[in-house]
Amino acid sequence: MLKQILCVLLSGALVTACSNKTQSADDTRYVKIFVVGNGLDKGYSTFHGNIHAEFEPKLSFRVNGKIISRNVDIGQSVKKGAVLARLDPTDYKLSADSSMAQLASAKSNYVTQQANLERYKQLLKQNFVSQAQYDSQKAQFDSAKAQYEEATNQLSNSKNQVQYTTLVAPSDGVISSINMDAGQVVSSGQTVATMAVSGNKEVEFDLPEVQINDYKVGMPAQIKIWATDEVLNGKIRTINQASDQQTRTYTARVVILNPGSDIKYGMSADVTIKPLNSTDGLVLPLNSLYTGNGKSGVWVMGNDEKAKFVPVEVISTDGTSVKIKQGTLNNGDKVVSAGANFVYAGQPLKVYSD
Numbered sequence: 001m002l003k004q005i006l007c008v009l010l011s012g013a014l015v016t017a018c019s020n021k022t023q024s025a026d027d028t029r030y031v032k033i034f035v036v037g038n039g040l041d042k043g044y045s046t047f048h049g050n051i052h053a054e055f056e057p058k059l060s061f062r063v064n065g066k067i068i069s070r071n072v073d074i075g076q077s078v079k080k081g082a083v084l085a086r087l088d089p090t091d092y093k094l095s096a097d098s099s100m101a102q103l104a105s106a107k108s109n110y111v112t113q114q115a116n117l118e119r120y121k122q123l124l125k126q127n128f129v130s131q132a133q134y135d136s137q138k139a140q141f142d143s144a145k146a147q148y149e150e151a152t153n154q155l156s157n158s159k160n161q162v163q164y165t166t167l168v169a170p171s172d173g174v175i176s177s178i179n180m181d182a183g184q185v186v187s188s189g190q191t192v193a194t195m196a197v198s199g200n201k202e203v204e205f206d207l208p209e210v211q212i213n214d215y216k217v218g219m220p221a222q223i224k225i226w227a228t229d230e231v232l233n234g235k236i237r238t239i240n241q242a243s244d245q246q247t248r249t250y251t252a253r254v255v256i257l258n259p260g261s262d263i264k265y266g267m268s269a270d271v272t273i274k275p276l277n278s279t280d281g282l283v284l285p286l287n288s289l290y291t292g293n294g295k296s297g298v299w300v301m302g303n304d305e306k307a308k309f310v311p312v313e314v315i316s317t318d319g320t321s322v323k324i325k326q327g328t329l330n331n332g333d334k335v336v337s338a339g340a341n342f343v344y345a346g347q348p349l350k351v352y353s354d
Contacts, residue, residue, distance in 0.1 A: 030352040032338035033301060034285055036329050044274050045214075049205030051225075051267045053196035054237075054255065056176065060189050061087060062164040067184045072193070074178050078169040084193060085180060087165035096158035099151070106144070106151035113137075113144035172198040176265055201259045202237060203269045206249035214275035215239060221254045226268040233257045236273070281315045281323040289314070289322050290340040299336040299343045300329070307336070307347045 065087030072084050120137040123129040173195045180192035203223055207215065221234045233256075240251040254271050256263070288298050290309075297311040312324040329335070336343055343349070 028348040028350055029307075029339060029343055030350045031299075031301075031336045031340075031343065033334045033351050034288055034337035036282065036284075036331055036333040036335060044272050044278070045211070046270050046272045047205040047207070049203040049254075049269055049271055051256075051263060051265050051269060052202050052204045052253070053173065053176075053198075053265060054200040054202055054253075055197040057170060057195055057197065058191040059084065059167060059170075059193040059195055060191050061085075061167055061186055062188055063087065063092065063161050064187050065089075065091075065165060065185070067180055067182050067186060067192075070178075070180060070182055072175050072178070074175055076175050078173060078175060078195075080169055080171045082169045083166055084169060084175075085167045087167075087186075089162050089165040092158065092161045092165055096155065096162055099155040099158040103148075103151040103155045106148040110141075110144040110148035113141040117141040167192070169195065170197075171195075174198070174265060196265045201256045201263055201265070202253045203234070203256065203271050204251060204253050205271055206244070206247065207239065207252050209243060209248055209250065211275065212239070212250050214277075215252070215273060216276070219273060222272045223254060223256055224270045224272070225263060226270070227264075228260075228262055230260070230263075232259065234271075279315050279323075279325075281325055282329060283321050283323050284335060285337040286317060286320055286322050288335045288337045288340055289317075290343075298329070299340050301334040301336065301349045301351075305349055307343045307345060307349055309345050 068086050068088050070085045071082075072078060078084070117137050117140075120129055120134045124131065124134045175193055176196045177194040178192070180186065186192060215236060217236050217239060219236045221236060223232045223234050224230070225232070234254045235257070236252060237255040238253050243250050254273075284298065289312075290297055290299060295311055296314055297309050299307045300310050302308050310328055312328050315323040315325060317323070336349070338352075
């Protein structure tokens with residue numbers, strides 16, 4: 001009987017020991033860790049954009065017609081007055097010739113009526129014609145003069161239309177887009193090319209509507225050019241006060257100060273600007289933030305691999321990260337970035353790896 005009692009007690013002790021061992025093993029929590037580095041956020045925001053010219057006119061012919069030649073390609077540099085394309089001028093030259101003939105006829109009639117008026121003036125002084133006859137001749141002269149002036153203007157207009165069949169560069173620059181080719185029929189005012197005028201180079205980017213009031217014209221900015229890895233200084237030149245109807249964003253432009261010739265139109269760039277009333281802080285993953293008992297904080301894995309709760313003061317969040325005030329965490333601290341809701345103070349922690 002005594003032997004049976006000892007066996008039962010021994011079995012219970014073994015079960016208890018095994019249970020404690022299992023409980024101890026289950027108490028360790030595997031978590032993901034974010035190591036605090038030089039993650040001081042000075043409150044800057046970065047936007048992606050592309051290089052543009054300050055002025056980018058859309059070029060078009062001022063008359064209708066069929067293109068007979070195109071003299072430029074995309075990306076080609078041109079000088080002011082360079083011929084970009086030509087329309088068939090035949091019809092406009094015929095119109096100019098007709099206007100010239102009409103002018104000659106009108107001028108002949110004008111000269112004749114002018115001479116007649118001068119004779120009638122002398123005859124009126126000698127009372128050989130009545131005032132009514134003189135007035136009638138004066139009216140004929142005025143009509144001839146008006147017809148002559150009209151014909152002169154018509155000829156000038158016809159000559160202008162002949163000139164308008166030639167599309168020239170309005171200034172020095174680079175052709176950034178082309179929408180024409182020989183044989184194509186175009187209408188007056190139809191965009192056939194876009195030009196980047198030589199001068200200031202800018203980065204165009206979009207501001208979200210929630211941030212539109214955080215920036216103003218004249219604020220300094222830093223521009224990083226992807227292709228060259230250069231970092232240049234700039235300033236905001238303009239912010240559109242009307243949003244895009246599709247994206248609901250506001251277009252802004254930052255002018256680059258002293259850009260090099262290696263910066264080309266269309267290159268990608270990042271614009272970094274410090275918003276108004278921004279606050280410095282440390283940026284952590286949003287999932288690292290833990291709120292309990294009315295306090296916000298993070299779990300830090302100490303050197304003893306146990307959890308320690310560190311209260312923090314939240315400055316802002318953006319949906320994926322949280323910015324906290326400095327002073328509570330140090331570089332090298334291991335912050336629990338996944339699994340924070342299942343950790344308690346003093347709990348043993350292990351780093352989870354995929």
